[in-house]
Amino acid sequence: MTRTVAHAHENEYDVVVLGAGPVGENVVDRVRAAGLTAAIVEGELIGGECSYWACMPSKALLRPVIARSDARKVAGLRESVYGPLDALEVFAHRDQVVGDWQDDGQVDWLDSIGVRIFRGHGRLTGPRRVEVTGPEGEHHVLSARHAVAVCTGSRAVLPDLPGLSGARPWTSREATSSDRVPGRLVVVGGGVVGVEMATAWHALGSKVTMLVRGEGLLPRMEPFVGEHVAAALTARGAEIRTGVSVSAVVRDGGTGPVTVVLEGGDHVEGDQVLFATGRAPRTEDIGLEKVGLKPGSWLDVDDSLLVDGTDWLYAVGDVNHRALLTHQGKYQARIAGAAIAARAKGDASLDGASWGPHAATADHAAVPQVVFSDPEAAAVGLSLAEAERAGHRVRAVDLDMGQVAGAGLYAQGYRGHARMVVDLDREVILGASFVGPGIGELLHSATVAVVGEVPIARLWHAVPSYPTLSEAWLRLLEAYRG
Numbered sequence: 001m002t003r004t005v006a007h008a009h010e011n012e013y014d015v016v017v018l019g020a021g022p023v024g025e026n027v028v029d030r031v032r033a034a035g036l037t038a039a040i041v042e043g044e045l046i047g048g049e050c051s052y053w054a055c056m057p058s059k060a061l062l063r064p065v066i067a068r069s070d071a072r073k074v075a076g077l078r079e080s081v082y083g084p085l086d087a088l089e090v091f092a093h094r095d096q097v098v099g100d101w102q103d104d105g106q107v108d109w110l111d112s113i114g115v116r117i118f119r120g121h122g123r124l125t126g127p128r129r130v131e132v133t134g135p136e137g138e139h140h141v142l143s144a145r146h147a148v149a150v151c152t153g154s155r156a157v158l159p160d161l162p163g164l165s166g167a168r169p170w171t172s173r174e175a176t177s178s179d180r181v182p183g184r185l186v187v188v189g190g191g192v193v194g195v196e197m198a199t200a201w202h203a204l205g206s207k208v209t210m211l212v213r214g215e216g217l218l219p220r221m222e223p224f225v226g227e228h229v230a231a232a233l234t235a236r237g238a239e240i241r242t243g244v245s246v247s248a249v250v251r252d253g254g255t256g257p258v259t260v261v262l263e264g265g266d267h268v269e270g271d272q273v274l275f276a277t278g279r280a281p282r283t284e285d286i287g288l289e290k291v292g293l294k295p296g297s298w299l300d301v302d303d304s305l306l307v308d309g310t311d312w313l314y315a316v317g318d319v320n321h322r323a324l325l326t327h328q329g330k331y332q333a334r335i336a337g338a339a340i341a342a343r344a345k346g347d348a349s350l351d352g353a354s355w356g357p358h359a360a361t362a363d364h365a366a367v368p369q370v371v372f373s374d375p376e377a378a379a380v381g382l383s384l385a386e387a388e389r390a391g392h393r394v395r396a397v398d399l400d401m402g403q404v405a406g407a408g409l410y411a412q413g414y415r416g417h418a419r420m421v422v423d424l425d426r427e428v429i430l431g432a433s434f435v436g437p438g439i440g441e442l443l444h445s446a447t448v449a450v451v452g453e454v455p456i457a458r459l460w461h462a463v464p465s466y467p468t469l470s471e472a473w474l475r476l477l478e479a480y481r482g
Contacts, residue, residue, distance in 0.1 A: 011116070013039045015340060016130050016144040017151055018122045018286060021048020023317035023329040024151035025106070028115045030337020036344055038115050039142055041122035041132050046106040049153050050326040052098050057176040058196055060094040062372045065203040069374045070437055073411035087204050091179045101177075124148065124287030128312050131287075146344040147312050149336060150299060151329075152282040154318035158275055159246070167251035167258055170274040172197070181205045182272035186260050188246055189276035190217040195229060195373050197274055198238060203374075208238040209268050211260065213245050218377060221433060222384065224417050225377045228435040232375055232415075241268075249273060281319045303359040304339035304352060305332055314340065322363040335360045355451075366450045370440040375416060378443040381431030381450040384421050393424045397480045401436045404475060405467040411437050418472050420446075422480060428453045438469055445470065456480065 015031045017024045020042035028038040045052050064085055071081045099105060110117055120134035128144040156171035158164060170178070175197045183206065187198045190212035202208040210217075210233075217226035217240070230240050248261040260268045284296035291313065293299070299315035300308045301322075307313040316336045317329030339358040342350040354361045368380040387394045401407050401416030408414060416436020423430050432446035449459060460477055464470040 010141040010143065011039065012143045012145065013037045013116070014145045014344060015039075015147050015149065016128075016142045017041065017149045018130065019048065019151035019153060019282075019317075020046045020106070020110070020117070021151065021153055021317070021329075022050050022326050023153070023333045024048070024149070025110070026330045026333030027149045027151060027314075027316060027337050027340075028110070029113060030334055031340055032113050032115060034337070034341030034344075036146070036341060039118060040110065040115055041118045041120065041130065041142070043119070043121045045101065046103040046110065046117065051103075051106070052101055053173040053176050055326050057094050057098050058172075058200070059372055060097040061090060061176065061200040061204070062196060064090055064093075065200055066372065066374050066376070066437075068203070070411060073413060073437070075412060085204055087181050090204065094176075118142070122286065124290050126290055127310075144312070147314055147340045149305075149314040149316055149340070150283065150286065150307075150319055151316045151333070152286060152319055154279040154281050154324060156275070157278045157280045159277055161246060162248040163251070164249045164275075166254050167249045167273065168254045169249065169258075170272055172276060175201070175274050175276075182270070183207065184209070184270040184272075186211065186258070186268050186270035186273040187276060188260070188273065189278075190214060190219065190226070190240075190242070191276060192218065192369075192371050193276035194274070195233075195371060197276065198233060199373050202233070202236060202238050208233075209270065210238065210240045211244050211246060211262070211268065212240065212242045215242055218371060221371075221377060221379050222419055224419070225379070225433060225435045228375060228415065228417060229371075229373045229377060232373075279318070279324060281321070283319055302352075303335075303354075303361065303363075304350075305336035305360060306339070322360070323367045325367065325369055328363065328367055331362060332360045362451060366447055368443050368447045370443055372440070375436045376438065376440045377433075377435045378440050378446075379431070379433040380443060380447045381429070382421055383431055383433065384419070387421050387423075387430050392430060394430065395422050395424055395480070396420075397422060397476050399472055399475050399479065401434075401439070401469070401472060404469060404471050406469045406471055407436070409467055410469060418442075418476060420476050420480075422456065426453070427456045429456070429459075434472075436469075442469060442472065445473065 014036035015038045017040045020040045072078045118132045120132045122130050122132045125131045130142040132140040172193050181204050185201050185206040187194050187210045198208045217230045245263045247263045250259040258273050288295045298321035301320045305314045305316050314336050316332045318324045371377040384396045397420050399418040402414050419433045421431040429449045
């Protein structure tokens with residue numbers, strides 16, 4: 001049978017963006033604000049992974065979990081919130097947050113700023129050229145006068161394990177979109193996704209077992225952070241097994257109970273298994289080979305997000321592997337959009353200096369992240385170990401958050417910890433880490449201090465309001481100054 005293919009139409013724009021998640025949306029927003037024309041290509045929902053299967057649905061699942069936990073630590077309120085969460089109501093709110101997996105609102109916004117949307121799969125066919133294959137087999141050939149930006153994000157990676165492909169495991173997508181609570185959930189991995197989903201599903205009623213290859217949870221943060229989070233999960237009834245590796249998964253017929261086999265012969269049984277063991281770039285089928293790059297690879301870029309060895313191809317967000325966080329990808333998009341516009345206009349004043357308008361310097365020095373666990377965890381900049389490895393002469397200043405007056409008001413029996421890492425030669429903060437209830441909102445002040453390289457002597461005059469958790473800053477500075 002001969003398949004009829006629609007005629008290919010060529011369209012020319014100043015900028016063509018592959019991927020309409022938050023990163024791609026921010027690129028086209030910035031170039032349109034600069035007066036350039038733009039088209040965006042997307043094969044799934046406009047709004048991307050973050051909007052439908054990651055940041056937004058996961059935080060919708062976690063918000064009632066953390067709110068209930070906080071309420072249980074408040075005198076006069078705790079007795080009112082000891083019942084179970086209403087899982088169906090939580091799921092309904094989650095579905096509302098993600099727009100029932102419909103992207104009409106995102107489409108309307110792109111239309112409002114004059115961006116042409118092409119539905120389908122986009123592939124590079126040469127420098128500044130993209131072919132889009134639509135859902136009905138139609139083809140469009142797009143050419144970019146100035147730049148193509150790859151903003152296709154990343155996907156969850158499943159390890160090559162015997163039996164896994166037929167066991168129908170969860171990845172982050174299924175874990176954030178499921179509308180059924182498994183009786184027993186096995187979580188493989190101790191990073192951010194593993195910790196957040198273990199927190200959410202345990203509170204929704206699953207008996208959770210975490211299998212972690214390393215020594216503890218959240219290994220990219222200060223060790224005390226993962227220790228606090230693990231202690232809290234264990235106290236609530238979750239089981240955490242560290243130093244273990246999975247060798248196989250058994251699930252007969254892809255239904256019923258699942259058995260996770262560990263190296264050494266031990267095993268764990270559950271009703272569902274979530275693998276949160278890493279991510280890979282969505283670059284395997286976007287035509288990189290047509291422009292001399294390796295399909296499926298992370299794309300190396302300079303600080304303006306220009307792909308090494310090119311003068312037209314940008315890689316923004318997860319695909320460049322600099323910081324796999326939505327807010328950091330959107331920051332990169334603002335930088336890339338400004339750099340594309342400046343180059344398109346032949347602007348000789350393009351400023352690639354650190355902290356300039358065309359350099360994503362924060363990727364190296366000040367990446368902030370909040371983990372919505374219970375307790376919350378947050379960090380920005382360098383940990384103590386990272387600062388020492390980088391050759392800085394540093395001092396770590398630690399604080400038991402329970403010593404802050406506001407902590408006792410926030411929650412009875414408040415448990416938490418804070419650390420700032422100080423460069424002793426310049427007397428500025430290189431990094432800060434926090435763990436404890438409600439500390440996520442402390443992080444931006446730390447980020448401002450790190451990005452601004454605010455001298456300790458000047459921070460002494462930044463007076464925190466009493467009695468708030470932010471008084472932690474005063475206690476840290478007092479400890480540093482002695």
